[in-house]
Amino acid sequence: MAATTETWKNWAGDQRCAPSQIARPTSEDELAQTVAQAAARGLPVRAVGSGHSFTDIACTDGVLVDTTGMHRVIDADAESGRVTVQAGITLHDLGLVNARHGLALENQGDIDAQTLAGALATATHGTGRRFGNLSTRVVGMRLVTASGDVVEVTEKSDAALLRAARVSLGALGIASQVTIACVPLYTLHRHDQPLPLAGVLDRLDEHVDGSDHFEFFLWPYTRTALTRSTVRSDAAPRPQAPWKRTIQERVIENQVLRLSCETGRRFPSRVPRLNRMMAGAMSEAHAQDQAYKIYASRRDVRFTEIEYAIPRAHAREALERALALVERRQLPILFPFEVRFAAGDDAFLSTAHERETCYIAAHQYGGMEFESFFRGFEEIMDSYGGRPHWGKRHYQSAATLRERYPQWDRFQAVRARMDPDGVFTNDYTRRVLGPVGAPVRP
Ligand SMILES: Cc1cc2nc3c(=O)[nH]c(=O)nc-3n(C[C@H](O)[C@H](O)[C@H](O)COP(=O)(O)OP(=O)(O)OC[C@H]3O[C@@H](n4cnc5c(N)ncnc54)[C@H](O)[C@@H]3O)c2cc1C
Missing domain, CATH: 3.30.465.10 (Uridine Diphospho-n-acetylenolpyruvylglucosamine Reductase; domain 3)
Incomplete structure (x- = not known):
């Protein structure tokens, strides 16, 4: 392991660190050696994948282990x-x-x-x-x-x-x-349809329960929800013509969005009009292909994001309050809210731990002020016992989070057992999990 002068930054480009070393193992043996050597020298260690988290979760001034060479x-x-x-x-x-x-x-x-x-x-x-x-x-x-x-x-x-x-x-x-x-392997049929927001919220349960994968996007200052209902089947894939996909993904979802964001950055008073233009550019569309080709889309425009997991029952009220927050304060928010749903599960720190969940995400264009909006958004989500996405921006600490995770103490007990000396800690884990082995309940 040679010392490095390399710095690291995340996908959004707004989280940076200067590790004392960046290691790039390609095998388990190399990885184990890297970690043991770092720990023996008293250096903290953090793994990093593709750097797609919006927080400093992967940052360290110790040894950063880039795992992308381990892909076999x-x-x-x-x-x-x-x-x-x-x-x-x-x-x-x-x-x-x-x-x-x-x-x-x-x-x-x-x-x-x-x-x-x-x-x-x-x-x-x-x-x-x-x-x-x-x-x-x-x-x-x-x-x-x-x-x-x-x-x-x-x-x-x-x-x-x-x-x-x-x-x-x-x-x-x-x-x-x-x-x-x-x-x-299965096929997905995706149906995108802009619909009046009020109707979508009135019939939200029908939408969510009526397809395998339902979500919608909503630009602030508009009342049109771009709904996306996706169903699974054994039908044959019907891949989209490449030019159609290019127009939808590269041109509308990325180039037009970037133009709107750049214009909104220079002329914030035009944001409501720009958002109405963006929402108006979304049209009904169908796509049918193998699942892995349908789920993922292209994201060329850099942004930052906050996302909260709340009980599904509060989805409508929480979204309406978040929308009102932007509009009351006339905030120049150029990205849509994204609203998704998921089943509960039993991982100790899963944001959907033991509850049927609605995820509401809010975004801001890269380089524009986001904190006052994100803090207001967070305050709303706090009132529903919201759990922040661990890889997206938030302002919580171990003190505010532990009540939101019924199995918090069990996670902390496992952490103390697996990493008693806190080798895998950084500023983020100290903030959101607290120090290793600390008493977790007052
Ligand atoms: C454009 C964009 C779209 C996104 N869409 C979604 C979405 O649809 N749904 C969603 O939930 N999230 C989404 N995210 C968030 C993203 O999925 C998470 O932040 C995810 O953790 C990023 O994975 P990564 O490989 O980049 O991990 P990194 O950001 O590099 O690391 C995240 C964490 O994983 C740890 N880690 C990495 N590798 C290992 C390892 N081998 N062992 C132990 N720990 C490890 C790191 O230490 C760090 O704590 C999106 C992010 C972006 C930028």
Whole structure:
């Protein structure tokens, strides 16, 4: 491990750090050696995947372990659906590997650039009331601990560790391998339709329960929800003509959005008009293809984001309050709210832990002021016991979060057992989890 002068920054470009070393292991042995050496020298260690978190969750001034060189497939069993891969494989590459074996992830979020372990660590999710987040499908992991030992984690070997490690914030060790339960490859039919917001909210349960994966987007200052209802089937894929996809994804979803954002940045008073223009540019559309090609979309325009998980029952009220906040304060918010749904699950720190969940995300164009809006948004979500996405901006601390996670103490007990010296800590984990081994209840 040579000392480095390299700096690191995240996808959005607004989180930076200067690690004393950046290690790039390609095997479990190399990874274990890297961690053990760093720990022996008293250096903190953080793993980083694709850097797609909006917070400083991956930052360190110690050793940053870039896991993206660990992307090999160890085993893919079409019969059982179990796929074992090195933890740094991207969701995109995992989709391709799966498809070759007639398999697919059960559900996915709206991009696939993340590494598998990076996505798991923050409870990355898609939408669909019957489906849990990505971590709910993990059946096994291999974790490199601070001593450089490798621990095999399964339900059978250590159920508490598995429930902690599925959503770990990188605070228990570094995953070298993940085994995930996949499903037979399926087709998705996606139907995008702009609809009046009031009608969508009046019939929200029907929309959410009426398709496998329902979500909608809403630009502040407009009353049109761009609904996206996606259903699963065995129908044959009908890939979109490449030019059509280019126009939709590159031109409308990215180039026109960027133009709107740049104009809004220079002339904030025009934001309501720009947002109405953006919402008006969205038209009804259908797409039908293999699942992994439908879930992910292209995101060229850089932004920052906050997202809260709240009980599904409060979805309407919370969204209406967030919309009113922007409009009352006349904030220049140029990105839509995104509203998604997910099933509850049992990972200790899953944002959907044991409750049917609505996720509401708010965004701001890169480089524009966001904090006053995000803090106001957070205050609203606090009133519903909201849990912030671990990889997206928020202003919570261990003191405000522990009440929101019924299994908080069990996670902390596993953390103290796995990393008693706090090797895998950084400023973010100190803030949101507190110090290792600290008494967790007053
Ligand atoms: C454009 C964009 C779209 C997004 N869409 C969604 C979405 O649809 N749904 C959603 O829920 N989120 C979404 N996100 C957030 C994103 O999924 C999460 O922030 C995710 O954690 C990023 O994965 P990554 O590989 O970039 O991890 P990083 O951001 O690099 O790291 C995240 C955490 O994972 C830990 N980690 C990484 N590798 C390992 C390992 N091998 N072992 C242990 N810990 C590890 C790191 O230490 C860190 O704590 C989006 C983000 C962006 C920028």
